[in-house]
Amino acid sequence: MKNRHLILALALAACTASVGAQPAAYPNKPIRIVVGFAPGGAADYVARSMSEAFSKAMGQTVIIDNKPGNGSSIAADIVAKAPADGYTMLIASPSSISVNPALNPKLTYKPSDLLPVGKMTTSPLVLAVNPASPIKSVPDLIATAKKDPGKLNYSTSGNGSAPHLGMALFNLLTGTEMTHVPYRGGAIAITSVMAGETQLTFGTSPSVLPQATAGKLRAIAVSTRERSPLVPDLPGMREAGLPEYNLEFWYGMFLPAGTPPAIVKTVHEAVRTAMQQPSVKAALEREGTEVSLSATPEQFGSFLVEDSKFWVNLVKTANVKVD
Secondary structure: OOHHHHHHHHHHHHHHHHHOOOOOOOOOOOOOEEEEEOOOOHHHHHHHHHHHHHHOOOOOOEEEEEEOOHHHHHHHHHOOOOOOOOOEEEEHHHHHHHHHHOOOOOOOOOOOHHEEEEEEEEEEEEEEEEEOOOOOHHHHHHHHHOHHHHHHHHEEEOOOOHHHHHHHHHHHHHHOOEEEEOOHHHHHHHHHHHHHOOOOEEEEHHHHHHHHOOOOOOEEEOOOOOOOOOEEOOOOOOOOOOOOOEEEEEEEEEEEEEHHHHHHHHHHHHHHHHHHOHHHHHHHHHHHEOOOOOOOOHHHHHHHHHHHHHHHHHHHHOOOOOO
């Protein structure tokens, strides 16, 4: 009888220990969203615009962690090497996923190290100059650039950023030559144009439009072929005389590869919930950015396959180099 009682006691203890060893429900601690650009730029603006709604959807504190540098590859590397437990995320653009790996095969991470969760936004880039500049249109810019090849300096948020590629495409299609000056974020790049250190920028809408509205920059066109309803006062590239030019920019959420599917699903649903909040949509639209959501992580992954072809081909065709 004593042996039987002992066996039952041990079995009960084992069951209790097993129950106690079960992982806590996800998420049960603060979540870090890594942004590859400095505060004040488009990626940072998207992250901070949705962070409160995302925190509410996840039921946890959300911390925005800016890690600028190398065209956002520093941030991508941090997330690629983070534990695949759903507590470290990346808001990324084509730079991290397609462009940087095409520019630098020696990167310490691969695109496959990052798991697509969901597309979040799309927007055009905005071509802008200092308001004191005599350049008032795309034809003016082309004529000035052709008159003095290499003399005009354009600022971007970094090597491999969409603004960098956007201007590379512009140079390719117009036969112009302008000098690239990369910075560690969109806000710093914009400041350089306002200060006259560089002459123009092809920046993201949240970086450019507030300064253009304040009269500190002169915006002359958007990067999409037609006018954008997000920036209706600016001509598209067809109207500006470059009908073959068309470029749109996106941001999306990524997790480290190997993150469990259940966690990926939870994060994707929280991203969709947050981005659909009227306050988030309104904040982004004010800065020329549109909420654009993928239905599933798999749909976002399929989009990335095709989108990467465009960016990688542009790197090769325009012979883009790291400056």
